[in-house]
Amino acid sequence: MFKLKENHTNVKTEIMAGFTTFLTMVYIVIVNPIILSDAGVPFDQVFTATIIATVIGTLWMALSANYPIAIAPGMGLNAFFAYSVVGASEDISYQIAFSAVFIAGIIFILLSLTPFRKHLIEAIPQNLKNGITAGIGLFIAFIGLRMTGIIADHPTNLVTLGDLHSPSVILAFTGLAITLILMSLNIHGALFIGMIATGMIAVITGQLSFNEGFTSLPKLPEGIIVSNPISAIGDVISHSLYAVVFSFLLVTIFDTTGTMIGVAKQAGLMKGNEMPRARKALLADSIAATAGAMFGTSPTSAYIESSSGVAAGGRTGLTTLVVAILFCLTAFFSPTVAAVSSVAAITSPALIIVGSLMMGAIAEINWKQLDEAFPAFLVILSMPLTSSIATGIALGFISYPLMKIVKGKGKEVHPFVYLFAVLFFYQLFFLGTH
Template identity: 75%
Template sequence: MFKLQENGTTAKREIVAGITTFFTMVYIVVVNPMILQSAGVPFDQVFTATIIATIAGTLWMGLLANYPIAIAPGMGLNVYFTVSVVGAHENISYMTAFSAVFVAGLLFIILSLTPFREKLIEAIPNNLKQGITAGIGLFIAFIGLRMTGLIADHPDNLVQLGDLHSPQALLALLGLAVTIVLMVLKVNGALFIGMVVTGAVAYFTGHLSFDNGLLSFPSLPEGLTVSNPITAFSDVLEHGLYAVVFSFLLVTIFDTTGTMIAVAQQAGLMKGEKMPRARQALLADSVATSVGSVFGTSPTSAYIESSTGVAAGGRTGLTAVVIAVLFALAAFFGPVVSAVSGLSAITAPALIIVGCLMMESVAKIDWKNLDEAFPAFLIILSMPLTSSISTGIALGFISYPLLKMVQGKFRQVHPLVYLFAVLFFYQLMFLPH
């Protein structure tokens, strides 16, 4: 079913890859409820909805698309939901906002059933694809460094070297050293082993504890947040949430598409300019977004943390199935998951190392031609500086056709690139992002 031999992998390697990805992204089951709680959504509601959406999207990705890519509520989209949708409008409750998410999810599904999103992957110029991969790599490495305090805020220069004497930083440096040594020695599962070693040291030094016990039962105190599709559409029409739906659509399409391309390229799964089984892969986040809105969470996206599993050897959908199973178990081990994911020093070294591995794409950019190089450079530079994958992609899509037009090479640009250049320009200028 998963074609393990054809993809040059084994069941053991896929299981280790799934465990690795799970531990690098499981923070979402704590962080997402904390963010949406600010919009008034009960913590337990979002905790359970986050897991349901993740399982739905990731199982679809594994069983139907056969990719080692996880789907979960997207960071950034949850902040936009809380601050720009619910927080900025007194007359819009979180229930109404979930209606907008549901409508956007249905539109995602419709677009994914058409050749549109597949053609989009094929239309993206190769240098932009390489820039997206490298930019995301730099972005997640930067996240890993900031999570552990190895990099701290600076009043004038934005960032500076953090306190290397803090327990968090010391644990992160230990995990980074152990993991990179194991990888240099080509030890299978080095990323996961590094996390286990760091976690063990943290536990025995008193920095990791399980004070709230081990087990808790998932619940949905609000029931279904979207129970009637007709009501959802009427909510969008009544409150004029067209821009909100459009923003959810635009950001999710490009966050997910960019992430899928990056992970598929890293795993060596791209066939030239095409991504096999792209339609099923793209349907995964569309379905997950719709399912998630029904139970009470913001839109989903493909998770770039999937690249940690790919680095650990994951090549097929078995990795995704393992991730989904672990998230199902996590629903009953909320206190344990909360404790482990709350100590970023355990997972951050994996993000830093994977960021390094993804920077390999920089070598594949055509640096000799500025009309190809500069848009890729903008993507790489802006993703970590704006903390937004979609903003980086937007700047690349806007600058690429402009430079081609200046040179009289406008026919070399796919019509879809022109279309999204206009849409991205409109989003950056007139919509929240």
């Protein structure tokens, strides 16, 4: 079913990769409820909804598309939901905002059923794809460094070196050293084993404890929040949420498309300029986004943390099947997950190492040709500095056709690139979702 031999992998490697992906992205079940609770959504509601959306999308990716790419509510989109949609107006409750997410999800599904998104992936210039991969890698590493305190905020220079005597920093460097040694020795599952070793050290040093116990039953206090498409459309029309729906749709399309390209390229699953089974893969997050809105979470996206599982050897849907199963189990272990997720130093070394691996795509960018190199550079630079994959992709899409026109090569640019350059320009300068 998963074609393990054809993809040069085995069951043990895929399971290890699944555990690795899960451990690097499970923080979302804690972070997402914290952010959305600021919009008034009950913590337990978002916790369970996050798991439901993640399991639906990731299972679809595993069983239908056979890719090692996990789906979960996207960071950035949850902040946009909480602070720019619900927080910006007293008239818009979180229930009404979920109606906008629901409608965006339905439109998303319809687009995914057409050749549109598949053609979009194929239309993206190769140098931009390499820039997206490298940019995501830099962004991942930057997240890992900041989460642990290795990099800290600075009032003038924005960031600076953190406190090297901090227990979190020492633990992160220890975990990084252990993992790098294991990888240098070509030990399979080095990222996962490194996280386990770091977790054990965290327990011994008192940085990881389980004071709230280990298990609890999942709760969904609000039940199903959005169930009727007609009433959801009514909410969007009555509150003029067209720009909100467009923003969710545009950012999710490119966040997911960019991430899928980056992870698939890293895994060696791209065939030339084409992503096999693209439509099935792209349906995963659109279905998950719609289901997530029904239960109470912001839009889903393909997860950049999937690249950690790919680095651990994951190549098929068996990796994501393991991720989905682990998220199902997580529903009963919220106190345990909360405890582990609170220690960033356990998972951050994997993010830093994966970032370095993905940065290798820089070597494939045509740096000698300015009209190809500068848009890719803009993508790489802006992703970590704006904390947004979608913003990086947007700036790349806007600058690429402009550079080509200036060079007199406007006819070489695919019509889709022109279309989305205009849409991204409008989104960035007039809608301001990030």
